[in-house]
Amino acid sequence: MDTQPRTAELLWGSPDRPKRGPKPALSLEQIVATAISMADAEGLAALSMQRLAEDLGFTKMSLYRYTPGKAELTALMLDAALGPAPDLSEIDGGWRAALHEWALRMWAGLRRHPWVVDVAVGPRVMGPNEMAWLETGLAALSGTGLTGGERLDSVVLITGHVRSLAQQTTAPGAETDTPEKALNAIMTGILTDNAERYPEAAAAFASASSSSGQDDALEFGLARIFDGLAALVAERAE
Amino acid sequence: MDTQPRTAELLWGSPDRPKRGPKPALSLEQIVATAISMADAEGLAALSMQRLAEDLGFTKMSLYRYTPGKAELTALMLDAALGPAPDLSEIDGGWRAALHEWALRMWAGLRRHPWVVDVAVGPRVMGPNEMAWLETGLAALSGTGLTGGERLDSVVLITGHVRSLAQQTTAPGAETDTPEKALNAIMTGILTDNAERYPEAAAAFASASSSSGQDDALEFGLARIFDGLAALVAERAE
DNA sequence: ATGAATTGTGTCTGACGGACACAGTTAAGT
DNA sequence: ACTTAACTGTGTCCGTCAGACACAATTCAT
Numbered sequence A, B: 001m002d003t004q005p006r007t008a009e010l011l012w013g014s015p016d017r018p019k020r021g022p023k024p025a026l027s028l029e030q031i032v033a034t035a036i037s038m039a040d041a042e043g044l045a046a047l048s049m050q051r052l053a054e055d056l057g058f059t060k061m062s063l064y065r066y067t068p069g070k071a072e073l074t075a076l077m078l079d080a081a082l083g084p085a086p087d088l089s090e091i092d093g094g095w096r097a098a099l100h101e102w103a104l105r106m107w108a109g110l111r112r113h114p115w116v117v118d119v120a121v122g123p124r125v126m127g128p129n130e131m132a133w134l135e136t137g138l139a140a141l142s143g144t145g146l147t148g149g150e151r152l153d154s155v156v157l158i159t160g161h162v163r164s165l166a167q168q169t170t171a172p173g174a175e176t177d178t179p180e181k182a183l184n185a186i187m188t189g190i191l192t193d194n195a196e197r198y199p200e201a202a203a204a205f206a207s208a209s210s211s212s213g214q215d216d217a218l219e220f221g222l223a224r225i226f227d228g229l230a231a232l233v234a235e236r237a238e
Numbered sequence C: 001a002t003g004a005a006t007t008g009t010g011t012c013t014g015a016c017g018g019a020c021a022c023a024g025t026t027a028a029g030t
Numbered sequence D: 001a002c003t004t005a006a007c008t009g010t011g012t013c014c015g016t017c018a019g020a021c022a023c024a025a026t027t028c029a030t
Helices: A004-012 A028-042 A049-056 A060-065 A070-082 A094-112 A128-140 A148-169 A179-193 A199-210 A214-237 B004-012 B028-042 B049-056 B060-065 B070-082 B094-112 B128-140 B148-169 B180-193 B199-210 B214-237
Strands: none
Touching: A004 A070, A004 B180, A028 A049, A028 A070, A049 A060, A070 A094, A070 A128, A094 A128, A094 A148, A094 A214, A128 A148, A128 B199, A148 A214, A148 B148, A148 B199, A148 B214, A179 A199, A179 B004, A199 B128, A199 B148, A214 B148, A214 B214, B004 B070, B028 B049, B028 B070, B049 B060, B070 B094, B070 B128, B094 B128, B094 B148, B094 B214, B128 B148, B148 B214, B180 B199
16 A cells, blocks of 8 residues: 555644645644544544545545545544643652553543554554654653663553553444443353353353452553563662 | 344354255355455455355355354354464463463464454454453463452453554554565654654664564563562462 | 245445546746 | 646545345255
């Protein structure tokens, strides 16, 4: 497809308006903002160029005057939805507290824009905001004795946990009338039918359904990751 | 959509063949196997009912005699591609070695079927194989003093890391002629242009591009997670 | 032998991303 | 002032997608 150079230009290039020709009635920022709110409201699958154009009061093909294609548009949506990276300079408690706050902010953002997880996938051109998030995460680890590669791997590990959890808990299915209620009923039915084959899973499900749930999983994973990182930092400090 | 009951029936139900009518020329297993190899070869996006049917030498609509829709087919593909869970009973070294092997096996499977990560998303009906993988992972932690919820969160944490890394490294883009070569050139160009805004990121990229890469990230994350889990296990053992 | 159930097929629909030509608008160059 | 080139928005068209539906052919139970 070779969509990467155009995406990089849109994300990082300067918006030099041409001089001749009629003034554009739309703006790329406006299109991206409308697309984001539409994806937030109805999911990424419901976002089509046709419906987006109708929402803006224009025809579908007019959008292609602003973006070369849908792929580039979603790349812009991603970076805009991420928003500016948080400022962690005021956080006391060293790298651990800073990265904890960083992870929670990212989690909040992914809850606000669930489709981001589906878009921020695979090798891609990072935008200014995504790069700033990465920068902030890496900077939080600058005081430790970790190498550059280790710091990068650490940030990847944390984002992977946050994003993976967001992907599992906020994926489509929230629009159906009985989203996880019916699913839970089906799964417990299956597990009781096959309790002898999956004793551990049945027990874990039974004990987990009584306790709270997903926020616990987020904090649990972060605590384990930070504990493991702390051990490595302590080892490097010797 | 209400696709969950049908999916559960296909995944867990017994294949009772009706008695009257012509014998089916195809089988669901055959369709699923062909779909898997096609998704392996050309990616999930290239898998359409039309092309799948052509590969099988039948018309598109004939497939709908075997599966109610594409969603149910992908659910079957997922469980079939996961394959049987590994046997960890022979692994020496306690829960840590067992879970390490478990994670590596999962990693290998995701490398073989990269599209699995895109399918195994969100709340869904788990199939027998997926359930067996979960069961095996939970069983590896049975010796520790962790609660059921903690064991579940631990397995979720590990799978999240493995899957997240697989999603980032094996996503589409492998089909283009200059997959990550061009991307890397673009990103380094951007980073050198904005080195003052992202000093940590620029340094980390520079030092990371010289070292090996993704397999390191996998082992790095696993080591940190296991270290963190070991601390919790030790705490519970007191 | 007859009728019901089941399979594979052909045709059709609505939605999708996107190519392309065209008319209208604006500013630069003469 | 006038021409001309560049740019914007629109309408039309294409190929592909998942799926609905009716129909003919096949097979078994009665």
